[in-house]
Every structure is written in C-alpha cells, then in structure tokens.
Amino acid sequence: MFAARQRVACAARQLQRTARTYASDAHAHHKPAAPVNESFGTGSIITVAVFLGGVVLLQFVPKEGEKSTILSLIDKYTSQAKDWEEINTLHTKAAQQASFDRNLFENASNKHRYVDVAYPEAIQSHAPRNIQAGHLNNMDWAVEHFRQEHLKDEERKAIALAQK
Structure with missing residues (x-):
C-alpha cells in the first residue's frame, strides 16, 4: 500500500507541473520596445562595394590592341608550345651526346675491361646460421x-662485325 501511495503522489x-498557466503574461502591461539604432545591413554594404569595385575595375580595362595585366600574368605562368619545343630539343641533344659518350667508353677496349658480377656471394646465399x-x-x-x-662473347661480336 505504501508503494501505491508513492506512485500516486509522484x-x-x-500533473501539477504540466498544468501550469502563466496568467501574469495575459495582461496588457507590456513595455514598448526600446528604440534601436538600425544601420545598413551587411548585404547592402557588400552590394555597394561590388558596384564600386566594378567601376574601379572598368577604369583599368586596357584599350583596344593593348594586353591586360591579368592576361599577361596568366601568360607568364602558362607554358607555351615554343618553350616546350626548345626544352625537348635540348633534351634530345643531351641524350644523343650521352649515348655517343657511352658508346665511346663501352667499346674502347674490351680485353682489359673488368666484368663486374653483381655480387658473387649470391650463388651461395643462404641464412648465415650454423656456419x-x-x-x-x-x-x-x-x-x-x-x-x-x-671475353669470348666480345671476340665473337668483333669477328661478326668484321665480316659485315
């Protein structure tokens, strides 16, 4: 019975909490709102700034036959076909010179050249434990x-080249 009383009281x-009324707000005793100092909104300021910026920008538009500053900056940082052609020509000349030099040094003398086997230990490579x-x-x-x-391969190549 005690538990039932507690539940009824709760x-x-x-119910009391949800049934509140605010009768004091129903009377017409409201104070008028205080005067507010209204200014132009942010949108108005932005609109005026865009308009004035457009007018200033139109003052700097180049005359007919002139190149604008913006276009000259864009051209400065974009690659031109003639620049790429010059770069490719220099690269081709460098590659040709490198191949000529390599051919000169590779075919100078084959008798006394040291053949470097990458690492001969690879033939017997295994785990270094228990050795x-x-x-x-x-x-x-x-x-x-x-x-x-x-050396035999080089001599064979030289003979084949001499026969041609």
Missing part, C-alpha cells in the same frame, strides 16, 4: 669464369 506532482668460421666457399673461380665468357 503522478500528482507530474662455422672458414667454411664459406671461395668464389674467385666463378668471377673468372664469367670474365672469360665475356
């Missing part, structure tokens, strides 16, 4: 083998 409090000191193979024979094959 419901009564809720006792001094048990790695000497790879000088592989380097010499590939050098001899290179």
Whole structure:
C-alpha cells in the first residue's frame, strides 16, 4: 500500500507541473520596445562595394590592341608550345651526346675491361646460421669464369662485325 501511495503522489506532482498557466503574461502591461539604432545591413554594404569595385575595375580595362595585366600574368605562368619545343630539343641533344659518350667508353677496349658480377656471394646465399668460421666457399673461380665468357662473347661480336 505504501508503494501505491508513492506512485500516486509522484503522478500528482507530474500533473501539477504540466498544468501550469502563466496568467501574469495575459495582461496588457507590456513595455514598448526600446528604440534601436538600425544601420545598413551587411548585404547592402557588400552590394555597394561590388558596384564600386566594378567601376574601379572598368577604369583599368586596357584599350583596344593593348594586353591586360591579368592576361599577361596568366601568360607568364602558362607554358607555351615554343618553350616546350626548345626544352625537348635540348633534351634530345643531351641524350644523343650521352649515348655517343657511352658508346665511346663501352667499346674502347674490351680485353682489359673488368666484368663486374653483381655480387658473387649470391650463388651461395643462404641464412648465415650454423656456419662455422672458414667454411664459406671461395668464389674467385666463378668471377673468372664469367670474365672469360665475356671475353669470348666480345671476340665473337668483333669477328661478326668484321665480316659485315
């Protein structure tokens, strides 16, 4: 019975809270609003500024036959076909000179050239665990083998070139 009383009291409090009336606002005792100093709005100021900016901009429009400052700035930062043609010509000349130099140095003398095998240890590359000191193979024979094959290949190329 005590729990039922508590629930009824809680419901009564809720009803009182929702049934409030504000009768004091219903009377005509309102004070008039204070005078406000109204100014031009932001939109009006922006409109006038855009209009005046347009007038100033029209003063600087170039005469017929002249180039405007804005267009000259755009042309300054855009690439022209003649610039690209000059750059490509210089690049082609540099590539031709580099290929000539490389051909000159590559074909100067093939007898005494050292053939660099990238890293001969790759033939026996494996995990370095459980290897006792001094048990790695000497790879000088592989380097010499590939050098001899290179020399034979160069001699074969020279003979084929001489026959043509």
